[in-house]
Amino acid sequence: MIDVSRTDDGDPMTFRVVVRDEEGTTRHEVTMARKAHQDLTPGHTPEQLVEAAFRFLLDREPKESILGRFDVTIIPTYFPEFHKELPAYLD
Secondary structure, three states, rough: OOEEEEOOOOOOOOEEEEEOOOOOOEEEEEOOOOHHHHHHOOOHHHHHHHHHHHHHHHHOOOOHHHOEEHHHHHHHHHHHHHHHHHHHOOO
16 A cells, blocks of 8 residues: 655655565655656646655665655656656556
8 A cells, every 4th residue: 555645735745655565664755846747747636646656666776775865756767667657557
């Protein structure tokens, strides 16, 4: 389960993400500029984008390997296919 909640509505927005499974829980703080949200996912909420980003990441690494604190824009640094594959995670 991925639980996303916005903790700061500024720019950048800040989100607390809790990932739970049968093996335990991890907590993450994610930032995202409003422009990044508009560029990546017009028509979806910022929370939907962050959840989709985590589903994308969890398909590639265990929750314990996901950074505890990061900005959404660094994901393509580690996974160049992020922008291309993100739409499938939003459906």
